[in-house]
Each structure stands twice: as structure tokens, then as C-alpha cells.
Amino acid sequence: MALKERVGTVVSDKMDKTVVVAVENRFPHSIYQKTVSRTTRYKVHDETNSCKVGDRVRITETRPLSRTKRWQVAEVIATTGAAKATGAN
Numbered sequence: 001m002a003l004k005e006r007v008g009t010v011v012s013d014k015m016d017k018t019v020v021v022a023v024e025n026r027f028p029h030s031i032y033q034k035t036v037s038r039t040t041r042y043k044v045h046d047e048t049n050s051c052k053v054g055d056r057v058r059i060t061e062t063r064p065l066s067r068t069k070r071w072q073v074a075e076v077i078a079t080t081g082a083a084k085a086t087g088a089n
Contacts, residue, residue, distance in 0.1 A: 004061040007077065010051045018069060019044050019051045021059055044074040054080035
């Protein structure tokens with residue numbers, strides 16, 4: 001059986017060794033044929049804590065790692081160029 005792969009954007013990196021990745025799926029509506037986009041959020045294992053918010057990543061299916069984690073980061077496709085603002089003046 002082939003492993004499933006998805007490409008998405010990291011939306012949260014607050015957990016240790018875990019990131020939340022939003023994957024957008026676009027498809028035509030069954031009756032009206034308008035393009036509908038549905039976003040699914042996956043909890044993804046990030047062993048090195050290298051992913052940051054805004055990064056584009058490829059994720060692959062894996063064995064259950066916790067109650068909600070069934071995916072792991074395969075590669076970071078693109079990183080965000082802007083660093084997070086610290087808010088200091």
C-alpha cells in the first residue's frame with residue numbers, strides 16, 4: 001500500500017515536536033460546479049522542531065504516534081523569509 005502524501009502550510013508550532021499543518025483541498029461542487037475549498041488540519045510529527053509558522057511542508061502518513069498524530073514531516077519545501085516580531089521597541 002502506498003503512503004499518502006499531502007502538501008500544506010504550517011499554522012501552529014507551539015507544541016514540542018509537533019506542528020499543525022493546514023492542507024487545502026479544492027474541488028468542484030457536485031451540482032453548481034463552483035470551486036469549493038475545504039481545509040483540513042493535521043497534527044504532524046516534527047522531530048527536530050525545524051518547522052515554523054508559514055512554512056510549506058510535505059507530510060507523509062505514518063503509524064499512530066499519539067492519540068491525534070498520524071503524519072510526519074517529509075520535507076520543508078519553502079520557508080518564510082520574515083522572522084517573527086518580538087514586539088520590543
